[in-house]
Amino acid sequence: MAISKISNYTIPTKESYPDNKTDWQPDPGRAVLLIHDMQRYFLNFYDQESELIETLINNLVRLRQWAYQHNIPVVYTAQPYEQPAADRALLNAMWGSGLPASTRDQQKIIDQLAPSENDLVLTKWRYSAFKRSDLLEQMQNWNRDQLIIGGVYAHIGCMVTAVEAFMNDIQPFLVGDAVADFSEEEHRLALKYVSSRCGQVIDTKSLVIDAPNIMTRQWLEQKIQQLIEEDELDPEENLILYGLDSLRIMQFASELKGQGINVSFEELGRNPSLSNWWSLVDARQRIAG
Structure with missing residues (x-):
């Protein structure tokens, strides 16, 4: 039930993205950047020296700097360790008991993306970053209705968060080369679903070209x-x-x-x-x- 070691694969590039059903355009005045579950624990399942992880981290760093330069709120999710079984509920059946107490240090966001004092860090309880958090209320308070999403894992938390954003009339943008997954197949599954059912798939360069x-x-x-x-x-x-x-x-x-x-x-x-x-x-x- 736990996550297995993840094999390296090549992150899909813009040329191979599926066609978007909408023509939404990211607007810095409307956007929030979500850096999803970039905790040491989840990154440790990858080869840390792989091009996959280097590309993922570099593109997220670029996105965050672009957000800072454009006064875009930056939000992180991070799953807690040693969750009670009753609190995890159905997650136990899919993934087991979650992050054990021995991984307490690994629950931290990786150093390259360590949140600043002005960033918002949400405790992550379910696949969606909106579940049991005040993300929706925060976005409403900021008068923001676009969510730019990067992190891990693409076809689980990132995709489901995009779906829930859509269900709350927030335009989601999944950054195709700033997410990673268990495999290229599942990575592309997320891109296909978001582009055809709930949002836009974009690439890092197109978004931050002026940075x-x-x-x-x-x-x-x-x-x-x-x-x-x-x-x-x-x-x-x-x-x-x-x-x-x-x-x-x-x-x-x-x-x-x-x-x-x-x-x-x-x-x-x-x-x-x-x-x-x-x-x-x-x-x-x-x-x-």
């Missing part, structure tokens, strides 16, 4: 302040002296790569200062543009 062009020095400074947890910094000072470590530099390099800015870990680590990093980022985004 690298609006990357600014102010954005970089704010990002560095988050990395080192400092309110003020000398733009010429070595960031290592502020407590920046190699892991966070590596994660930042991965985030930049996900946005189409190819600056390596080695380049960032060679002279880690705000001014030098901005020179690198600005030069590479001009090339990317």
Whole structure:
């Protein structure tokens, strides 16, 4: 009943997506981004070094940065560990007892997508992110009626959340290359169902194509302040002296790569200062543009 080890497969690309039945267009002023169940526990069933997981994480990082840049609310779901059998109810028959107490640390969202203090993290009780949560009420309070969905697993929680969004007059957008599943067949099943029954299937690039062009020095400074947890910094000072470590530099390099800015870990680590990093980022985004 538990999840088995998941074999690697190639994430479907835009050219192979099924035709959408509607012509809805994502609108930053109407949208909410949902990052679904990107917990260590669920990602551990994949090969962590696979292209599948690298693509998934990079595209979700790009989507989140696009959301931040456009003032789009970002919502996460995360399943709790050690749920009582009565609370899980019918889920026990399908999946067993859920996340055991021994996986307490694994229930955390992966580091590359760690929620910011302004993001909303919902406790996930059922397939749909709307079930036993205040997601619908939050979206109504924000006056938002579009939900952009990425994460795992495509044909279970992501697809069912899209269905329930549709049932509540919210336009769902399933990002086909920012979700992953048990297999390519089940991944494509989700794309087919959403595109033909309840929403739009889109790809990351089409949605965030303008993101690298609006990357600014102010954005970089704010990002560095988050990395080192400092309110003020000398733009010429070595960031290592502020407590920046190699892991966070590596994660930042991965985030930049996900946005189409190819600056390596080695380049960032060679002279880690705000001014030098901005020179690198600005030069590479001009090339990317």
